[in-house]
Amino acid sequence: xxxxxxxxxxxxxxxxxxxxxxxxxxxxxxxxxxxxxxxxxxxxxxxxxxxxxxxxxxxxxxxxxxxxxxxxxxxxxxxxxxxxxxxxxxxxxxxxxxxxxxxxxxxxxxxxxxxxxxxxxxxxxxxxxxxxxxxxxxxxxxxxxxxxxxxxxxxxxxxxxxxxxxxxxxxxxxxxxxxxxxxxxxxxxxxxxxxxxxxxxxxxxxxxxxxxxxxxxxxxxxxxxxxxxxxxxxxxxxxxxxxxxxxxxxxxxxxxxxxxxxxxxxxxxxxxxxxxxxxxxxxxxxxxxxxxxxxxxxxxxxxxxxxxxxxxxxxxxxxxxxxxxxxxxxxxxxxxxxxxxxxxxxxxxxxxxxxxxxxxxxxxxxxxxxxxxxxxxxxxxxxxxxxxxxxxxxxxxxxxxxxxxxxxxxxxxxxxxxxxxxxxxxxxxxxxxxxxxxxxxxxxxxxxxxxxxxxxxxxxxxxxxx
Numbered sequence: 075x076x077x078x079x080x081x082x083x084x085x086x087x088x089x090x091x092x093x094x095x096x097x098x099x100x101x102x103x104x105x106x107x108x109x110x111x112x113x114x115x116x117x118x119x120x121x122x123x124x125x126x127x128x129x130x131x132x133x134x135x136x137x138x139x140x141x142x143x144x145x146x147x148x149x150x151x152x153x154x155x156x157x158x159x160x161x162x163x164x165x166x167x168x169x170x171x172x173x174x175x176x177x178x179x180x181x182x183x184x185x186x187x188x189x190x191x192x193x194x195x196x197x198x199x200x201x202x203x204x205x206x207x208x209x210x211x212x213x214x215x216x217x218x219x220x221x222x223x224x225x226x227x228x229x230x231x232x233x234x235x236x237x238x239x240x241x242x243x244x245x246x247x248x249x250x251x252x253x254x255x256x257x258x259x260x261x262x263x264x265x266x267x268x269x270x271x272x273x274x275x276x277x278x279x280x281x282x283x284x285x286x287x288x289x290x291x292x293x294x295x296x297x298x299x300x301x302x303x304x305x306x307x308x309x310x311x312x313x314x315x316x317x318x319x320x321x322x323x324x325x326x327x328x329x330x331x332x333x334x335x336x337x338x339x340x341x342x343x344x345x346x347x348x349x350x351x352x353x354x355x356x357x358x359x360x361x362x363x364x365x366x367x368x369x370x371x372x373x374x375x376x377x378x379x380x381x382x383x384x385x386x387x388x389x390x391x392x393x394x395x396x397x398x399x400x401x402x403x404x405x406x407x408x409x410x411x412x413x414x415x416x417x418x419x420x421x422x423x424x425x426x427x428x429x430x431x432x433x434x435x436x437x438x439x440x441x442x443x444x445x446x447x448x449x450x451x452x453x454x455x456x457x458x459x460x461x462x463x464x465x466x467x468x469x470x471x472x473x474x475x476x477x478x479x480x481x482x483x484x485x486x487x488x489x490x491x492x493x494x495x496x497x498x499x500x501x502x503x504x505x506x507x508x509x510x511x512x513x514x515x516x517x518x519x520x521x522x523x524x525x526x527x528x529x530x531x532x533x534x535x536x537x538x539x540x
């Protein structure tokens with residue numbers, strides 16, 4: 075994997091992938107926010123509609139209770155029921171509205187004294203035509219006061235009937251206990267017309283009455299009605315108005331389009347950013363590599379050597395620096411042309427790459443000069459590697475069916491033996507190379523300082539051997 079591919083992968087892992095993750099989190103967060111807002115709005119709307127349904131039911135119950143109490147709390151009614159029961163007077167003086175379907179008068183023993191159902195006088199017991207819930211209402215009323223009025227929605231043959239139960243008494247006796255009291259029961263059917271009126275008045279779409287039939291159900295748009303014995307009874311149901319769903323319907327398509335556009339824009343921006351990064355990485359690679367051979371140039375070589383010889387690395391700050399110069403390269407250029415010379419240089423670079431390990435560094439300084447840095451301070455290891463490089467580079471090269479022969483001379487400087495300074499090491503390796511050239515070429519020489527005085531000047535030369 076080359077440096078450009080590695081940089082592209084790092085760019086993807088460190089830039090593109092986190093950006094996509096951030097965008098995904100933003101999208102999920104925005105969607106979750108909309109869903110939470112929608113759910114909250116729906117919850118509040120359902121609570122409001124349930125309170126509205128309760129208030130609507132209470133409104134009609136209070137109205138019916140007021141009518142029943144008005145009938146029962148008259149001295150004339152008490153006189154014709156308690157003092158001397160007169161059913162004819164009740165039938166003629168206590169008229170009912172067209173919605174009032176049931177009218178009963180019960181004695182202290184809960185026996186029915188007067189019955190009118192759907193406008194007709196009938197001789198029947200209230201308990202015979204009404205469910206047990208009616209008896210529970212009576213028991214609840216008798217546990218209270220005569221002046222109290224109890225209301226309850228009861229299903230009669232599958233149809234909801236709103237009942238109001240109150241005590242019959244003279245005005246002066248309104249505060250007496252309920253024991254021994256007479257009861258007036260008034261029932262009004264909640265038919266389709268009544269439900270339609272409630273639905274329109276209180277904005278409860280398609281309001282309906284749903285008997286439980288022993289089943290307990292729950293959900294939005296439903297108001298469960300508590301029976302007298304404390305069990306869950308029937309329910310008022312309607313089509314709930316859910317503003318949260320309307321919010322999603324209203325802004326959902328827009329959000330989808332915005333998110334899609336944002337994703338497309340993100341992909342486009344990231345694509346251009348990746349291309350720009352690739353161009354930058356290619357430019358950096360070109361700036362740090364030799365254009366002909368692809369080997370690191372002087373800048374990259376110095377950077378790697380500085381890191382390798384950093385004193386903070388302690389004992390790991392070590393290296394053998396090989397300074398290589400081709401022997402006979404000028405003759406190849408002069409006789410076979412610069413194309414052949416370039417072919418030789420590329421062949422040398424290829425052989426050095428194949429010869430080196432991953433931790434080694436090979437660079438071209440320019441012309442026919444190369445530098446190889448290996449991580450060792452063992453002179454014998456460096457000597458063996460140098461001899462192997464010498465042998466590997468001395469075999470012929472081929473260009474256009476021509477065999478081209480060049481040799482190589484190598485100067486070696488050791489760190490930390492000779493120095494830990496990069497410039498000094500290269501200078502000393504170059505001095506050792508000069509000694510190798512002077513001693514006959516095609517040789518390896520290690521740097522060794524020898525001080526000589528010539529012409530009054532101090533000369534430092536590299537000499538002798540392996």
